Amino acid sequence: MEPAPKKRWWRWGFNRWLVLLFIIASVVTVYGLGIAPVRPRVQLPAEHVPAIPVVLIVLAALSILLTTLVRRWEGLLAAGWFGVMALLPVFLKFQWTNTLNALVIADGLLLLLSFGVLRALNSGTLTPKGVAGAVEALLEYLYNITEGTAGKWARSVFPWFVSITLLVLIANWMELIPGVDSIGVLEKATSGTTGYPIQSLTSGIATLVQSAKGAVTQETYNLVPFVRVVSTDLNFTVALALIAVVMVQVMGVRAQHAAYFTKFWNTKTLFTKPIFGVIDFGVGLLEVVSEFSKVLSFAFRLFGNIFAGSVLLFVIGALIPVFAQSGFLLLEFFIGAIQAIVFGLLTMTFMAQAMQGHSGGGHEEA
Amino acid sequence: MNITGADLIGAAKLIGAGLAMIGAIGAGAGIGIVTGGAVQAMGRNPDATGTVQTNMILGIAFAEAVAIYCLVVALLILFVF
Numbered sequence: 001m002e003p004a005p006k007k008r009w010w011r012w013g014f015n016r017w018l019v020l021l022f023i024i025a026s027v028v029t030v031y032g033l034g035i036a037p038v039r040p041r042v043q044l045p046a047e048h049v050p051a052i053p054v055v056l057i058v059l060a061a062l063s064i065l066l067t068t069l070v071r072r073w074e075g076l077l078a079a080g081w082f083g084v085m086a087l088l089p090v091f092l093k094f095q096w097t098n099t100l101n102a103l104v105i106a107d108g109l110l111l112l113l114s115f116g117v118l119r120a121l122n123s124g125t126l127t128p129k130g131v132a133g134a135v136e137a138l139l140e141y142l143y144n145i146t147e148g149t150a151g152k153w154a155r156s157v158f159p160w161f162v163s164i165t166l167l168v169l170i171a172n173w174m175e176l177i178p179g180v181d182s183i184g185v186l187e188k189a190t191s192g193t194t195g196y197p198i199q200s201l202t203s204g205i206a207t208l209v210q211s212a213k214g215a216v217t218q219e220t221y222n223l224v225p226f227v228r229v230v231s232t233d234l235n236f237t238v239a240l241a242l243i244a245v246v247m248v249q250v251m252g253v254r255a256q257h258a259a260y261f262t263k264f265w266n267t268k269t270l271f272t273k274p275i276f277g278v279i280d281f282g283v284g285l286l287e288v289v290s291e292f293s294k295v296l297s298f299a300f301r302l303f304g305n306i307f308a309g310s311v312l313l314f315v316i317g318a319l320i321p322v323f324a325q326s327g328f329l330l331l332e333f334f335i336g337a338i339q340a341i342v343f344g345l346l347t348m349t350f351m352a353q354a355m356q357g358h359s360g361g362g363h364e365e366a
Numbered sequence: 367m368n369i370t371g372a373d374l375i376g377a378a379k380l381i382g383a384g385l386a387m388i389g390a391i392g393a394g395a396g397i398g399i400v401t402g403g404a405v406q407a408m409g410r411n412p413d414a415t416g417t418v419q420t421n422m423i424l425g426i427a428f429a430e431a432v433a434i435y436c437l438v439v440a441l442l443i444l445f446v447f
Contacts, residue, residue: 044445145420297431304434307441342427349424 046097099233165344172336184225195220231306241298252354393433
């Protein structure tokens with residue numbers, strides 16, 4: 001028997017050296033050059049940035065290219081949509097914000113993903129590899145959950161579940177990309193807000209610094225990033241929550257027709273049971289309130305988690321510039337995934353409840 | 367050192383935001399109870415893991431929603447008012 005080849009005790013990987021390089025680079029920039037991250041001015045509403053139609057036109061061109069590649073007409077629809085988005089700021093008085101940039105990028109990534117999977121499907125292989133395989137595994141997992149909850153209505157609920165989950169997932173994970181929230185235009189700090197002095201790196205590119213040391217001017221500046229995570233904008237989360245809750249009603253009506261509304265206007269037992277009939281009627285009216293509170297809780301759950309997460313990343317980055325943020329990035333990776341799953345899962349569960357009628361099943365409010 | 371009204375308002379904001387987050391206590395306890403129950407259930411009946419897990423995530427989401435309301439109030443106090 002041949003002796004087993006001696007294992008090398010040290011493998012010359014590539015990625016580990018890259019990580020080491022980045023660690024050394026971050027230590028050198030922070031302590032050597034003195035360019036530590038500052039705590040940015042945080043504000044709740046999305047900042048206004050000049051519209052970047054170039055991004056949209058590129059995305060539209062990309063969609064057309066992909067259409068010709070996979071020979072499906074859906075790409076033209078996407079191209080048209082990006083084109084309309086690019087023209088909106090031109091014709092309407094339209095505030096283009098940095099979260100809209102993030103939304104467009106997330107949509108683009110989602111389109112790329114779906115075209116990639118479509119291409120893998122059209123190629124005829126039964127065992128998809130790479131991204132397509134990962135997407136297939138994810139969809140299978142999600143479909144099993146849907147089937148367990150919604151039963152025979154799984155097929156009509158599933159698309160809503162998955163599209164919401166995937167969009168929110170990609171939108172949340174954009175927070176982890178370097179450059180998001182940190183590359184943008186400098187704006188002079190107005191009176192009443194705190195700003196930071198700047199230090200120029202090369203011509204035209206400057207960075208905010210903690211304290212005035214080198215060649216600095218008297219004015220202080222703040223950063224308005226080009227891209228800010230879209231989930232930190234209440235407009236996005238409220239819109240998504242409204243879509244989800246309205247579609248829950250639509251699904252309920254589709255499955256039960258007019259009988260769906262007896263959930264809200266419950267006169268079935270009003271005259272047959274003396275006192276409990278009135279209570280049932282009151283509970284039905286409370287269901288209306290609960291539908292509205294669903295919108296609120298959907299919107300604020302996503303917004304609160306992601307906004308707090310990005311503020312956490314800012315603060316940790318300013319307090320401990322090296323190493324520490326990596327751990328919190330891992331936490332945010334986890335939270336982003338959980339929130340995306342929870343948003344989709346709740347939509348799916350509410351839809352299933354609405355379709356299965358009033359009999360049985362618990363009533364959860366949140 | 368002069369303490370102006372604006373300073374007092376700023377201090378009150380910070381205190382208010384801190385107080386608003388007290389509500390996270392309940393959500394923390396709630397999430398702990400939910401997860402503890404779910405883990406016990408999964409230990410006793412591993413075949414039911416899928417259903418238990420889905421319902422556990424739902425329960426956690428409902429418990430967490432309360433903490434998130436507190437968080438939103440705190441954020442509103444800090445960044446809006």
